Amino acid sequence: MDTLPVVKPACGGCCSKLERLSVSFGDHRVLEDVSLHFHCGELTALIGPNGAGKTTLLRAILGEVPHDGALHFLDQSKRRPDRPVIGYVPQKLDFDPTVPVTVLDLFAGALSRWPAWLGNHIFLRRRAEAVLARFEAAHLAGRTLGRLSGGELQRVLLALAVTPVPHILLLDEPVSGVDQAGLELFYGMVSELRRRHDLSILLVSHDLPEVLRYADRIVFINRNVLFDGPPAAAVADPLMRQAFGVDPSLLDRRECPPPDPPACAGAGAGP
């Protein structure tokens, strides 16, 4: 983890805030008055049924859909960046199996103004390979995207999303269709990122057992926020039990202990 810039490990109150965020498509109100804090070093899982507005919330944070309410990002030194860096791991990429784009080409496209069709620059090659190595993907650098497995592709996209280190990392159902081994490897890396780099991470998922296992905080939305709290509270919550049929024994399967409670006020609670 030494190629990313060193960041202060302590939470200096850096967080991203949504304040009364609402999104409408025509007459249809998809999200209503959603207020959330995303704290550094915390993996927040966003769950909810299909059509609950999870993806719309991500798209609002990405600036793709118009919305009411405010979005704030604070960086380590409590400044509000004008243009926050957002790391994004999409659910899937849209390509056919003959796509000629290699993993290196993908990095070239993201990190360099040097056009990928002129070949990969040596500096870029070194930088990309160093990042990929941290995600057990260095051997994939020369492969075309069509020749990666689902898990390999998601690791590459994760590596890309944290280069440069973002203010917030958005994961949109990143492991749907990835096998169990790939899924554990992926979440292991996300946990590592969260601990070492004090990243706020927002994970969209519809798989509650998966979320209970890896998230620090769970937010259940269906148009508005219905539950917001740590996994232990989630399994005890009557609404969550009703919606998901939660089995408290799932909590015992947590692999990584929760990190030290963040120093910020109001962690784990609403605004």
Add this chain to the structure above:
Amino acid sequence: MPAAGSSGVRRRGGGPVSAWQRLVALLPFEWAQFVFMQNALLAVLCASLLFALLGALLINQRMAFFSDAIGHAALTGVALGVVLGLGDPLWAMVAFAVLLAAAMTLLRRVARASDDTVISIFMSFAVALGVVILSRGGGFAKYTAYLIGDVLSVAPADIARLLGLIGLVLAFYLGLFNQAMFVSLNPSLAGSRRIRVRLVELAFAALVAAVVTVSIQWVGLLVVNALLVLPAAAARNTAPSVAGYIRNAVMISMASGVAGLVASYYWATATGATIVLFAMGFYLLSLARRRP
């Protein structure tokens, strides 16, 4: 602009084109001694480069059908040029095609209909409008040149136009290639990396519209899309990387261009269509050599 009926043989000009003509005349072939073939060879080499570069992007962006629609819309451009009383319909064609391309690009986002439905609707409308205007009074036959095209009618002034188009495509390649690649993979991912998705899409659509429309007079709207798509599709089957993809597309396009031109001389066939047959041959070969 050279449409049907214009003479294929032209006077020798001065400058670089004349030097090119003398160079080709050194080749020990019968066809290489004719000025119209010397010009056509230069035009085919330029057009092959142009089509390979643009086609490679088209397939990346999954817009092969889109460019086909643009080619058909050129017919309406001709019609508008006639209606407006313009002597040279080329600028009317380009303007109409660019407008149509921009409208289609925006409608794709708004309509939420599947892409091929939107494109198909526009194409049907454009062709119908063009045929209605041009066929008024029964005069459609004189516009059929745009269906087949005529590479052998290329004049030195046309070569300059081709070079101008190559310049436009190269500008896109240098400035927006990486961004366009990301937009094609996932627009949200591209947006998260601060790529202006809509702008890239519009710029590319306008580029395709300009190139396809200007090229139609030489290759004809029936085959222009095949010339764009086939070399890039063949290159894609064997490409190990983006750089290899572009390189292979250019080589395949130029090889089929020259082979098609020479063959069309001996077979007395339409050059554009003959080139397509050679490009198809390359495509079949690439399927056989496809990476597993």
